[in-house]
Amino acid sequence: MRSTMTAVLERAALVTDELATEPYELPWAQEARFFVQAHELTGTLELTTEISPDGLTWCPADVPVLRAETPGMTSWLVTGFGQWLRVRCRVSGDPGAAARLRIYLVGKS
Amino acid sequence: MSIAAPAAYAGLSKYDPLGRILCFDRFDSTTHGWTELIGNYNGQGDLGTVDDHMRDFRPPQLSSCSFFDVGTHGTLSGNYALKLATRAYRGHTATGIRRLTMAGRGRVRIETYFAFKAEATVGHELPASVAWDGNRHPSESQFGAFTVATDICADNGVRYHNVIRYQNTNLDGEMTQRWMYPVVPEPTPRDHQEGKFALPYAADFTAPDPDDWRYFDEPLEMCVNEVPTKINWHYLRWDIDTSTRSNVELRLNDRVMDMSDVPVPIYPDRYSTLDNLLNFYFSVRTHANIRNFLFLDSVLISVDW
Numbered sequence: 247m248r249s250t251m252t253a254v255l256e257r258a259a260l261v262t263d264e265l266a267t268e269p270y271e272l273p274w275a276q277e278a279r280f281f282v283q284a285h286e287l288t289g290t291l292e293l294t295t296e297i298s299p300d301g302l303t304w305c306p307a308d309v310p311v312l313r314a315e316t317p318g319m320t321s322w323l324v325t326g327f328g329q330w331l332r333v334r335c336r337v338s339g340d341p342g343a344a345a346r347l348r349i350y351l352v353g354k355s
Numbered sequence: 356m357s358i359a360a361p362a363a364y365a366g367l368s369k370y371d372p373l374g375r376i377l378c379f380d381r382f383d384s385t386t387h388g389w390t391e392l393i394g395n396y397n398g399q400g401d402l403g404t405v406d407d408h409m410r411d412f413r414p415p416q417l418s419s420c421s422f423f424d425v426g427t428h429g430t431l432s433g434n435y436a437l438k439l440a441t442r443a444y445r446g447h448t449a450t451g452i453r454r455l456t457m458a459g460r461g462r463v464r465i466e467t468y469f470a471f472k473a474e475a476t477v478g479h480e481l482p483a484s485v486a487w488d489g490n491r492h493p494s495e496s497q498f499g500a501f502t503v504a505t506d507i508c509a510d511n512g513v514r515y516h517n518v519i520r521y522q523n524t525n526l527d528g529e530m531t532q533r534w535m536y537p538v539v540p541e542p543t544p545r546d547h548q549e550g551k552f553a554l555p556y557a558a559d560f561t562a563p564d565p566d567d568w569r570y571f572d573e574p575l576e577m578c579v580n581e582v583p584t585k586i587n588w589h590y591l592r593w594d595i596d597t598s599t600r601s602n603v604e605l606r607l608n609d610r611v612m613d614m615s616d617v618p619v620p621i622y623p624d625r626y627s628t629l630d631n632l633l634n635f636y637f638s639v640r641t642h643a644n645i646r647n648f649l650f651l652d653s654v655l656i657s658v659d660w
Contacts, residue, residue, distance in 0.1 A: 249385055253414035257402050268442060273419040273427075274435060300423035302477055329421055 249274065249355040255333075256349040258285070267332045267349055269301040275353030278324045280333055284317045286346035289339025293320060298330035307331075366432060371592060372657035373464050377455060380654045382417055383433040389415055389451040389654070392636060395544035406547050408558040412450040412638075415439055420470075420650060422584035423477055431468050431588040431652040439649045441641040443474070446526075446557035449649075452636040457509060459660025460598040465503065465635055466655045468588040471523075473497035474646035475583040481645055484528050494583035496530055498523045499642035501649045502561055506541075506634035507597060512625030514632070516541055517595045517602055518561060519614075521575075526565065526642050532577070533570045534605070534612065537562035540622045559640065572605075572612045588652050595619075597633070 255267040272278055282293055291314045295307040307324055314320050324331060337345050366381060380387035394409025396402055402410065418438035420428040430436040439449040473494045483493030500522045508514035520535040539562050542552050554563055562568060578587040594603035594614075600621065602614035635656065639649035 251386065251417070253416070254391070255414070257410065268413065268440070270414070271416040271418045271421075271438065273421065274417055300421065302423055302475065329419070 251275075251353050253351045254348070255351055256347055259347045259349070261335050261337050261345045261347060262343070264334065264336045265347075266296070266334045269298065269330050269332055270351055271301065271330055272327070272351075272353040273329045274355055276325065277354050278327065278331055279321060279352045280324070281319055281321045281350040281352070282314075282333065282335070283319045283348040283350075284314055284345050285348065286344070287314065287317045289337050289343025289345075290315050291345050292336040292338065294334040294336070295322070295324055296332050296334055297327045298332075299328045301330045304332065366653070367655075369468070369590075370466050370655045372466070372655055373462055373659045375658050375660065377656045377658060378453070378654070381432055382430075382435045382437045382651070382653065386415055386417065386437060386451075388453050389437055389637075389651075391415060392450040392452045406544055406554065407556045408554040408560050408563070409544070411442070411556070412448060413440060413442070415451040418650060420586050423475060424584050428584070428586050430650070437651040439637060439639045441639055441647045443641070443644050443646045444557060445642060445644050446559070446640065448557070448560060448638050448640040450636050450638040451651075452634055453654075453656075455633040455635075455656070456631040457507075457597060457633045458631075459658065460509075462594060462596050462603065462659040463633070464592065464594050464657045466590070466592045468590055468652040469501075470586045470588055470650045470652075471498055471501055471577075471639065472579075472583050472586070472648045472650070473641075474648065476645070481643060482528065484524070484530060490581060492582050495579050496524055496528055497643055497645050498579075498647050499640045500524075502636075502638045502640070503591070503593060504561060504636050504638070505595065506632060506636070507600075508626050508629035508632040509597070512627060512629070513600070513621055514540070514626045514629060515600055515619050515621040516561075517619050519593060519605055520561070520568070521577075523577075524642050528643055532574045534572050534575065535568045535570055536617050537567050538569060538618065538620060539564075539567045540620045543622075545626075561638070571614070571617055572610075575607060575610055586650065
């Protein structure tokens with residue numbers, strides 16, 4: 247039987263410019279999926295997946311940058327990563343642009 | 356379990372369980388029920404109603420204990436350890452909680468092999484009360500405290516927590532290396548609902564007032580092994596007694612500490628929906644703006660009923 251595990255990385259994070267989630271280790275997982283739920287969103291939300299071999303130094307993963315402009319859920323798959331994952335969330339637009347985010351990370355062996 | 360345990364029990368022979376094993380958690384397969392603690396919320400699922408100091412205890416991780424300098428360290432028993440990681444925020448706490456109930460009363464024993472570390476600082480320095488001298492390392496003084504505790508409720512709603520904490524540094528980052536216990540019960544969401552307190556983010560949820568903690572036993576130096584990326588596993592064995600709502604004994608490697616005089620405060624009022632509650636949690640708290648980690652190789656919980 248395969249293993250799976252869901253982590254709630256953020257529950258109601260208010261992002262007005264940029265937020266990188268805390269480093270999360272998934273050394274056992276072959277695949278992972280982010281779910282970013284924008285409960286509130288004004289402006290543009292840009293989501294960049296980042297990977298790290300040590301939890302200290304990061305680079306973009308081999309995943310396209312995703313964008314959202316309305317509240318709702320955005321999800322994407324990540325494979326072939328090295329141990330640590332995080333997502334960098336940027337909000338841009340008119341003054342006052344902001345996002346209220348719940349972020350899940352699901353790993354599967 | 357005798358020292359000459361069969362090889363088939365190699366995983367178990369490093370433990371010393373009581374007669375009935377409730378759980379033996381090795382983290383090469385799942386988190387075995389050790390999950391993030393979160394405060395209570397209202398009937399609409401509104402997480403904005405969770406107390407500020409109980410809304411961000413961080414999800415446990417399965418870690419291969421890998422570091423920037425040596426790569427994968429691994430664990431005592433296998434590939435993965437359960438890792439609790441704080442934010443890099445002074446006072447922040449990460450938790451892992453395991454939820455059981457009691458089928459009897461009596462002696463309860465929790466054992467683990469654990470390690471603790473502050474996150475490595477690479478390319479930047481943080482304030483530290485210990486200077487690098489080739490043996491000691493600033494990282495040693497950048498770890499705050501870890502806690503092992505229970506949440507128990509039985510016999511018509513009588514609720515209490517047995518708590519032990521190893522305080523590596525005080526809130527000023529000075530080395531203390533002492534065991535501690537609180538003399539008050541943990542503030543609960545119901546206390547908040549009733550207007551008894553309102554605690555800020557990163558308050559010490561176990562007992563928020565530092566004056567409500569007492570030291571017990573003598574200072575104890577752990578094997579932190581010089582730098583933030585060497586993992587040495589420590590054995591911890593803690594006995595409590597749920598028939599007398601008391602502490603019994605704590606063992607850390609070769610140090611055995613009589614805890615029979617360490618009090619266990621009960622809540623003055625009674626709680627519902629918690630009959631026979633038997634929860635255990637591990638937590639780690641940073642006293643500086645640096646992530647602190649608690650690694651658990653494995654955990655065994657046993658009882659004498």
